[in-house]
Amino acid sequence: MNARKVLILGGTAEARSLAVLLHDAGVDAVSSLAGRVKNPALPVGQVRVGGFGGVDGLVAWLRQHGCAAIIDATHPFARVISANAAQAAACAGIPLLTLRRAPWETQPGDNWIDVADLTEAAHAVTEMAAARDGLRVFLTTGRQDVDAFRAVDDAWFLIRLVDPPEREGPRRSTIMRSRGPYTLDGELALLREHRIDVVVTKNSGGNLVRAKLDAARTLSLPVIMVRRPEAAATGPRVLTAAEAAQWVEGLAP
Incomplete structure (x- = not known):
């Protein structure tokens, strides 16, 4: 297993920012896009497009590619892939980090x-x-x-x-x-x-x-x-790409 190989479940601006940070840090990261949007904005580095075939398919992919961690940086309403990521990480015995931007909050004058x-x-x-x-x-x-x-x-x-x-x-x-x-x-x-x-x-x-x-x-x-759905994973959560990159840096060698 490559202790520095990371799978980013992406499709968001935060995921693209994280891909840049990990690429610049020399981390072997793969960004995965669902493939539902035509002509998506592509992140730097390695990219794969399409589903994994459920939890079993994701576990098999993680093991085949020797990934040390998953970062779920998908859209806050992407419930299925987030749930699959939580189960797959547990099955594969690797850590999962959830990267979610902060939700909007009401301001004076909002209705x-x-x-x-x-x-x-x-x-x-x-x-x-x-x-x-x-x-x-x-x-x-x-x-x-x-x-x-x-x-x-x-x-x-x-x-x-x-x-x-x-x-x-x-x-x-x-x-x-x-x-x-x-x-x-x-x-x-x-x-x-x-x-x-x-x-x-x-x-x-x-x-x-x-x-x-x-x-x-x-x-x-x-x-x-x-409102946002309940989080699928109970592990660590961060709000920014910089925090996620710091988490990757702290992975055991």
């Missing part, structure tokens, strides 16, 4: 409606639509989740995605394909142009797409915020 999941988010939109005519929703929860709002017929949705949706979404909607980062001025213009009444998003954290929250606050718009 957030906290919901547990997408089902509750759709219910909240339905209730808003029943209370007013012509509700206009800015939906930014991702292409895998648009079907959660499929049954909402009393609202119009502007759905912003990087790639086309995987499932059928709400009937009254317009798809806007775009990739961040976004600016406050740009988000303000977008919300005003489309006369948005409410923003629906997940609490992914980070600065890449935070401007929509600042714009909603500026315009006094409510935000339906889907």
